Amino acid sequence: MKLRLVLVALCLAFVSAEAMAWSGLTHNAIGHIADQHLTPEAKAKRNHYLNHTLAYYASWQDEVAWSKEYAETRFWHAVRFDAKNRFQYREGRNAITHISRIWNEMRNGGYKKLDDSTIVVNLKLLTHMVGDMHCPSHNMYDADPSPKVKRFSILYKGKKVYWHKFWDSSASSYFHRKWTCRDYQKNLDVLTPKQIAKICKGTPEQWAKQNGKDMREPYTLLIPHTELSEMPAENIARMTEIVDLQIQRGAYRLAHVINDIFKE
């Protein structure tokens, strides 16, 4: 009996040590692709202020969300929509308001009026929030009466996983198994300058409106209470397309915001 317990404990130790989170990986991939699209000026400023790449700090906001100092940022990760895809302000408890606020505050040389520590925190927040606003589960439709966009659970490897948790913990490893950030960059950073410019056109509010419209589809592709591997192949293929597009949008828009801030 003791032997069995030791065996189980050893197996658990191995499994937990290798566990990976979707959220971290996708954020890092978005940051890494964005890093490749920074102008020389923006890259120099990134190195000066962050002392690291955007990819390195892509999940920083998740790390500090639990601290008292950054407690208010806990509500800056997601965007909620009404039935007409209008994002809900909710007294500033949304990602869009703060992406716009920081961008406006820092652009046109505005960053020069801020102290270094504020610039550092702002860059880390932007890196995470621009990625987060493109995650399907961070586009929420709580105020929408339609049952199609209510949160539900599916089965992943036999375990019940809720909508939000699915996107935060398992999805990327399912859609692109064993991809590193370099793999994401190699496979997804393939758009032409014209296509990238089209993605970056507009304001965070307009990007949110587009997400609000597009992110309804994933809710219809995943079938509630069904094992992921048993869902129709065309649904998974379409879901992969959506994930890839959202990563591209997040990455190119992040680079666009940072480049604009440090434009001389």
Added chain:
Amino acid sequence: MAMKRFLLLLVSVATILSAQAWSGIGNPATRAFAKQFMTPEARKENARIWKLNKKYPAEKSDKPTDLRWNKVTLDADLRSTTTYEGDVVVQMERAAEVLRNRKNYSEKEQIEAMRTVTYNMILLHTFGNISIEGNELTNGFFVLLSSGAAADVNASKMRKYKWQTLWNRAILLRHYGFTADMYAEELAISHGNNKDAFSAGTIRDWAADMGAELSKQLEGAKPNMVVDRLKMLEYETVNDRIMAKAGYRLAALLNDVLK
């Protein structure tokens, strides 16, 4: 009986894993960083010696075959004075001499010396492998890993983690999807100006410096202390610095012995 054999196998795998210096990315990232600072001459010799190994013609399997003991022993004044042949520092000094006088040694001995120098440089910079005389904490202790801020999470819900393993594995596994060269780029950005300061000295000086780094982190530490997410961010900065030190020092040592 079958279960006993399986258990034995698992324990063997666990032993091998625990002997690794850093998690998967730590060792190759440090080597990738070091390569940026190697002279063309040292880089050429480095490549030549690795190619002598027919089974693993690259640094894929860098662990020395005769690795018996993976500890760095320091006295209470943080000096490395041991002559014990199993000590990381002693092994490195001997291997460095083999590489320096490599014409007098067989191919097999050169390969083994290269593996020892490369691998032990990483062991030298891993907190979990450093033992300081009189400091019980360096023998190992457990901490409670909090998923949030220390004050917000119930202690019963925290995960018990060996402090040394936190440094060997957990910190480095935080950057999901990073490749070794990506991590090397991070080290270049954050420590690109510290080459001379970090690489000066001898192997024993570096051991003493690592003893000082470890002592600083152990100040105020105690078994079952809570390590929260903010503390992990602090640890990460320290870990990056010691990885950069390992990389600069590996390059300096190889530049010297492969002249």
